[in-house]
Amino acid sequence: MTEPFLSIRYLRKTFGSFVAVHDVTIDIPKGEFLTFLGPSGSGKSTTLYAVAGFQQPTSGDVLLEGRSLLSVPSHKRNIGMVFQRYTLFQHLTVAENVAFPLRVRRRPDAEVNRKVAEMLSLVRLESFGGRYPGALSGGQQQRVALARALAYDPPILLMDEPLSALDKKLREEIQAEIRRIHRETGVTILYVTHDQDEALHPSDRIALFRDGRIEQIGTGEDLYLRPASEFVASFIGNSNFLPAEHLETVNGSATIRLADGSVVSGVRIDQDFSHGQKTRLMVRPEAFRLRPGPATAGLAVEFIDTAFFGERRRVIARTAAGQEIDVRPTSDMAQAHEGITSSRQIFFDPAAAFLFPA
Amino acid sequence: MLLDYDRLGWLRAALLGFTGLVAAFLLLPVVFIVLLSFGSSRWLAFPPPGWTLKWYEELFADPAWLEAALTSARIATMAAILAVVIGLLASFALVRGQFRGRNTLRGLLLTPMVLPVVVFAIAIYAFFLRIGLGGTTAGFVIAHTVLALPFAIIPITAALEGFDKSIEDAAVVCGASPFEAKLRVTLPAIKIGIFSAAIFAFLASWDEVVVAIFMASPTLQTLPVKIWGSLRQDLSPVIAAASSLLVLLTLSLMIVTALIRRKLSK
Numbered sequence: 001m002t003e004p005f006l007s008i009r010y011l012r013k014t015f016g017s018f019v020a021v022h023d024v025t026i027d028i029p030k031g032e033f034l035t036f037l038g039p040s041g042s043g044k045s046t047t048l049y050a051v052a053g054f055q056q057p058t059s060g061d062v063l064l065e066g067r068s069l070l071s072v073p074s075h076k077r078n079i080g081m082v083f084q085r086y087t088l089f090q091h092l093t094v095a096e097n098v099a100f101p102l103r104v105r106r107r108p109d110a111e112v113n114r115k116v117a118e119m120l121s122l123v124r125l126e127s128f129g130g131r132y133p134g135a136l137s138g139g140q141q142q143r144v145a146l147a148r149a150l151a152y153d154p155p156i157l158l159m160d161e162p163l164s165a166l167d168k169k170l171r172e173e174i175q176a177e178i179r180r181i182h183r184e185t186g187v188t189i190l191y192v193t194h195d196q197d198e199a200l201h202p203s204d205r206i207a208l209f210r211d212g213r214i215e216q217i218g219t220g221e222d223l224y225l226r227p228a229s230e231f232v233a234s235f236i237g238n239s240n241f242l243p244a245e246h247l248e249t250v251n252g253s254a255t256i257r258l259a260d261g262s263v264v265s266g267v268r269i270d271q272d273f274s275h276g277q278k279t280r281l282m283v284r285p286e287a288f289r290l291r292p293g294p295a296t297a298g299l300a301v302e303f304i305d306t307a308f309f310g311e312r313r314r315v316i317a318r319t320a321a322g323q324e325i326d327v328r329p330t331s332d333m334a335q336a337h338e339g340i341t342s343s344r345q346i347f348f349d350p351a352a353a354f355l356f357p358a
Numbered sequence: 359m360l361l362d363y364d365r366l367g368w369l370r371a372a373l374l375g376f377t378g379l380v381a382a383f384l385l386l387p388v389v390f391i392v393l394l395s396f397g398s399s400r401w402l403a404f405p406p407p408g409w410t411l412k413w414y415e416e417l418f419a420d421p422a423w424l425e426a427a428l429t430s431a432r433i434a435t436m437a438a439i440l441a442v443v444i445g446l447l448a449s450f451a452l453v454r455g456q457f458r459g460r461n462t463l464r465g466l467l468l469t470p471m472v473l474p475v476v477v478f479a480i481a482i483y484a485f486f487l488r489i490g491l492g493g494t495t496a497g498f499v500i501a502h503t504v505l506a507l508p509f510a511i512i513p514i515t516a517a518l519e520g521f522d523k524s525i526e527d528a529a530v531v532c533g534a535s536p537f538e539a540k541l542r543v544t545l546p547a548i549k550i551g552i553f554s555a556a557i558f559a560f561l562a563s564w565d566e567v568v569v570a571i572f573m574a575s576p577t578l579q580t581l582p583v584k585i586w587g588s589l590r591q592d593l594s595p596v597i598a599a600a601s602s603l604l605v606l607l608t609l610s611l612m613i614v615t616a617l618i619r620r621k622l623s624k
Contacts, residue, residue, distance in 0.1 A: 083527070089547075
């Protein structure tokens with residue numbers, strides 16, 4: 001096996017008796033876009049700051065191409081970083097900001113000028129070099145910050161919620177920009193966010209953090225289609241959790257009884273449950289169908305409300321057990337709003353549902 | 359709001375009158391001194407029987423006055439520089455430091471402002487006599503630096519608290535050493551605070567009289583000490599002229615400060 005490019009090994013950080021990061025281990029290949037996703041306080045930023053050198057881990061190691069970074073001070077790690085807040089130097093122009101990392105490295109003027117021009121064109125702010133940060137919008141400031149972070153060709157770019165101060169439209173615009181820059185430069189990116197949409201679009205892989213541990217690491221598809229836990233399932237995408245009782249498992253295919261008494265078989269599981277164990281069945285809102293298909297299970301519901309969302313109609317339904325669920329049928333939408341308050345059956349494929357311990 | 363200025367009605371006029379009265383009470387003595395310095399009466403009669411510049415001529419003819427003014431300026435400049443440098447270092451510790459007794463240290467550094475000056479003056483006089491600093495420029499500068507320190511620390515800590523440390527961190531990630539990052543990024547960002555600190559520290563020393571009386575020797579006198587000394591010998595309008603110049607310098611320094619601050623904060 002080849003040596004991983006960046007390797008975080010058994011990283012642990014405690015503040016007094018509080019364990020912020022619990023033995024986190026990740027290998028990151030060169031050129032990967034890896035996102036640390038998780039709620040605030042889950043340890044994702046602390047892990048990123050340990051890579052940047054702003055946090056000294058309690059134990060564990062961070063290795064770049066096999067060499068430990070821990071004894072290297074932040075300013076010698078040669079890492080690029082974009083922060084959550086605007087961190088441009090207000091007393092310097094945009095061009096001087098981008099030149100700053102090159103100036104502290106005592107690079108010759110000609111190289112500095114060439115690189116600044118190259119970076120400003122990378123973030124499409126060629127004509128802004130002479131302006132001061134105060135005269136730029138938030139989105140432009142973060143693009144300059146990105147140019148500054150990449151000016152010295154760092155092998156790793158760290159991004160700590162760089163879009164959280166921007167409004168939604170700008171966020172999407174800069175996100176596309178980051179994706180393009182990742183493609184063009186091939187830089188390895190560690191990106192921290194609490195926003196699942198921000199994570200799903202650009203990432204090669206996502207590490208989902210919870211309480212200082214990585215709950216699951218994989219592609220967005222992995223996390224969405226094969227969640228390892230109820231936490232992952234509820235954090236990524238929308239989901240309904242129906243209380244169920246586990247009856248039996250044969251060859252990895254479980255039979256369960258839902259709260260309304262109906263029995264569903266063919267639920268795919270990858271952990272062991274005992275007979276009669278209380279469980280929760282996760283069904284994505286878009287996994288529901290209005291018509292039965294081969295091997296689908298039916299669920300008796302009552303439609304309470306529907307709302308139109310452009311590409312998709314959202315239906316709030318209530319099960320016979322009185323639980324409200326979110327239904328977003330992908331097809332046969334026309335039928336969705338005809339039957340408000342009428343009792344009816346909706347259908348789902350048990351093989352696309354997941355069973356978690358309650 | 360209960361006390362909305364716009365809804366005070368007739369009380370507004372009363373408030374305005376009262377404020378004017380307070381301002382007049384504070385400012386009139388200064389105005390009188392300036393007027394008397396141009397008055398022709400040797401006995402400081404008011405209103406002056408005539409106008410003259412002879413007290414100013416007398417003032418500039420006596421080299422002792424000029425020397426006192428230069429001594430004042432020299433000591434105030436050195437005290438201001440020292441207070442700003444020490445205040446800057448102390449402010450980093452007070453704002454960024456995570457150590458026990460941080461608030462105690464802050465209180466300690468600010469005590470010269472609340473301690474009765476005469477208590478401080480007697481204490482430092484006795485101490486300096488013992489270690490041989492009494493009546494020396496060094497002793498003068500040290501004593502005034504202590505007094506000026508709170509005036510330097512307050513604006514610098516305020517500026518530093520308003521500065522987002524992420525910006526300094528960004529400079530460090532960019533490759534600047536922590537010292538270089540502070541020098542090239544943090545200091546320019548808090549320059550208004552540093553500038554205010556320098557002015558306030560200078561003025562704290564420039565018009566200080568109590569400690570200065572204890573520190574002074576016949577050959578080392580600041581302007582306020584010289585005024586005080588002359589006042590005890592004879593009540594001459596020359597003192598009014600010297601005081602007027604003191605006021606003029608303080609005033610112009612404050613105006614320049616205001617102008618520079620406005621320019622810096624743009």
